[in-house]
Amino acid sequence: MKNLKNVLISGGANGIGACLVKEFCEAGYSTAFIYKSDDASASKLAERYGAYPIKCDLSLSENAERAVEEVKYRLGHVDILINNAGISYVGLLTDMTDSEWNRLMNTNLSSAFFLTRAIVPDMVRRQEGRVINIGSVWGRCGASCEVAYSASKAAMRGFSMALAKELGPSGITVNCVEPGVIDTRMNSHFTEEDVRALIDETPVCRLGKAEDVAGLVLFLASDNASFITGQCIGVDGGFGL
Ligand code: NDP
Numbered sequence: 001m002k003n004l005k006n007v008l009i010s011g012g013a014n015g016i017g018a019c020l021v022k023e024f025c026e027a028g029y030s031t032a033f034i035y036k037s038d039d040a041s042a043s044k045l046a047e048r049y050g051a052y053p054i055k056c057d058l059s060l061s062e063n064a065e066r067a068v069e070e071v072k073y074r075l076g077h078v079d080i081l082i083n084n085a086g087i088s089y090v091g092l093l094t095d096m097t098d099s100e101w102n103r104l105m106n107t108n109l110s111s112a113f114f115l116t117r118a119i120v121p122d123m124v125r126r127q128e129g130r131v132i133n134i135g136s137v138w139g140r141c142g143a144s145c146e147v148a149y150s151a152s153k154a155a156m157r158g159f160s161m162a163l164a165k166e167l168g169p170s171g172i173t174v175n176c177v178e179p180g181v182i183d184t185r186m187n188s189h190f191t192e193e194d195v196r197a198l199i200d201e202t203p204v205c206r207l208g209k210a211e212d213v214a215g216l217v218l219f220l221a222s223d224n225a226s227f228i229t230g231q232c233i234g235v236d237g238g239f240g241l
Helices: 015-026 039-049 061-075 098-126 147-170 192-200 210-221
Strands: 006-010 030-035 052-055 080-083 129-134 172-179 232-235
Touching (some): 006 015, 006 061, 015 030, 015 210, 030 061, 052 061, 061 098, 098 129, 098 172, 147 172, 147 232, 210 232
Parallel strands (some): 030 052, 080 129, 129 172
């Protein structure tokens, strides 16, 4: 019998988040997920796996707070928060506008702050919980033409480590999972040549799959991971070495 049962996944309609929704549902967790706009994928997932979808642009604080109220109404409370929603921006930093910068930071970093702030007080009251943040190998290494993205993911590392110290005494663990190049919509702009070059740079000689990431997230959510906190763990086939 699992101790922690209710999970909220941000960015759950596609890619890594959709795989998390599927795997948490199949593992018997009560699962809610937030997505921004893809109604078709969200309702398909909800119907197939029995997850509860919430449509919400998490880059705005008031939306995130409303979404959390809805999640609490549906699930009662949240035991495991997975901050996964994210977008990328590929281009020179000097070509980036203020609004592109703000949109990326608000989606990738501030959304984690908004959701965590709204959910953690309940976890503290219950003296248990898990926060799992999805960072990126680029937050460790930095990527040319993805400066804002790399900065947002580097911030997820600091956010996770500091929050782990703050919440450890309340029985809550916080970890950061850092995927390498995973085959999802986010990377659909790559040409075949780009993909070959990325595979050549990956010691295990393949792109990652969403399932590779989900396996670690499921473990970190499990009762077996209660002594693991403040860790930033790569799922990147050795890409970041
Ligand atoms: P996808 O583009 O496939 O999925 C992103 C999800 O985030 C979608 O469900 C999307 O909603 C949701 N989302 C985007 N913006 C918002 C917003 N403002 N409010 C609410 N939800 C939002 O990306 P991936 O699955 O590839 O990425 C998931 C996470 O993993 C991201 O944080 C990404 O940075 C990280 N990551 C990905 C890597 C990769 O190679 N793919 C590598 C390293 C890290 P909707 O479906 O409605 O658009």
